Amino acid sequence: MDVVSDAIAAVRVGRPSSNRLRVGGSWSVRLPSYEGAGFHVVLSGSCRLLPDDGEPVTLGTGDVVLLPHGAGHVLADRTAGPDAARRAVPLAEARDTGGPGPEVELLCGKYRLDRSRTHPLLAELPQVVHLPHRVGAHPELRSAVDLLARELDASRPGSGLALPSLLDLLLVYMVRACLDGAGPGLWPAVLDDPVTTAALRALHSDPAAPWTMERLAAEAGVSRATLARRFTALVGRPPMAYLTWWRLTLAATALRASDAPLATVARATGYGSPYALSHAFSREFGVTPGKYRDAARAA
Missing domain, CATH: 2.60.120.280 (Regulatory protein AraC)
Known part of the structure; x- marks a missing residue:
């Protein structure tokens, strides 16, 4: 997507x-x-x-x-x-x-x-x-x-x-x-930059893949240093930090919208185990995935 x-x-x-x-x-x-x-x-x-x-x-x-x-x-x-x-x-x-x-x-x-x-x-x-x-x-x-x-x-x-x-x-x-019609601005500039757009497209196409800076730079056709500099300047965070944020966003969406087991959500978002996802999720949201799901359903 x-x-x-x-x-x-x-x-x-x-x-x-x-x-x-x-x-x-x-x-x-x-x-x-x-x-x-x-x-x-x-x-x-x-x-x-x-x-x-x-x-x-x-x-x-x-x-x-x-x-x-x-x-x-x-x-x-x-x-x-x-x-x-x-x-x-x-x-x-x-x-x-x-x-x-x-x-x-x-x-x-x-x-x-x-x-x-x-x-x-x-x-x-x-x-x-x-x-x-x-x-x-x-x-x-x-x-x-x-x-x-x-x-x-x-x-x-x-x-x-x-x-x-x-x-x-x-x-x-x-x-x-x-x-x-936005004219000058952050995201029009992001979407106009071929290097950053290529990296974003790769991350969004397969967020669960074992991405590294080397692999992502190869997808964008530039060096790691060039990718890190251009991506961070335009998006506001380094590529791997953006990937973590996006994976947890997808995990939150899955927890809110489905009954999928935590292991399934973990695999779909690039985490090796339910424990790894739960640890990262709790650090980001301040609650466990289970409590997040319960609160979303009660809202």
Whole structure:
């Protein structure tokens, strides 16, 4: 798998949820901060997004906005004044309160994420990512938005499976669009560097392999010193330290999502025995794998 796919898969918990919002006139709704990522798709009309900490954003038909860190915010009609945040009501109570302004229709949703293992690629994203609708821009994202709109318009056989699957695709396309338009930054630079990308691809393709600096440098086609220098400068930790972090992240994901025995998890993540995994896991998380699994299920 590629790094972006792995970064998303490692922190996803459960299924995404969404609500369709139709409202007009003068309106204002509050969405509190959330331990995950929120998003909005403007299906028709226009409105404003007012982050709790940041500048207002005007949204038009076809626009998509991602809040990758679950920041609290207010959605309001386009003519909303400074009092919009004060008079905002919960999303479930949104209604037309009269006044000027056309009807607005949005798809509002959120993804549950395990913040304890956020990949640095996702951690670098800003609090609010506005992806305006532009002809020819981000065709995959536009296609996903169109499909979502059609799926919402009619109750078709299989919609219970289709909608969550489309929401999963939407997250991938939103993150991809963020990276495509990010400009200068840490992870765009990482993904543009052939040496670091080759090393990351190798580690993510087979994290359980008996990696050494010599073997990884050979995969990247450079010396050990060159790999260590470029990888550490861009990723923020040496290759072997990143591998340890990633293996334990995968172990946490497996413990959270499956009933696999600890020995199976250990083999899949490159540890020679359940004891070796338990020792490394306890050092990283402060709890044993068994207690971690129990706590994840109780949450």
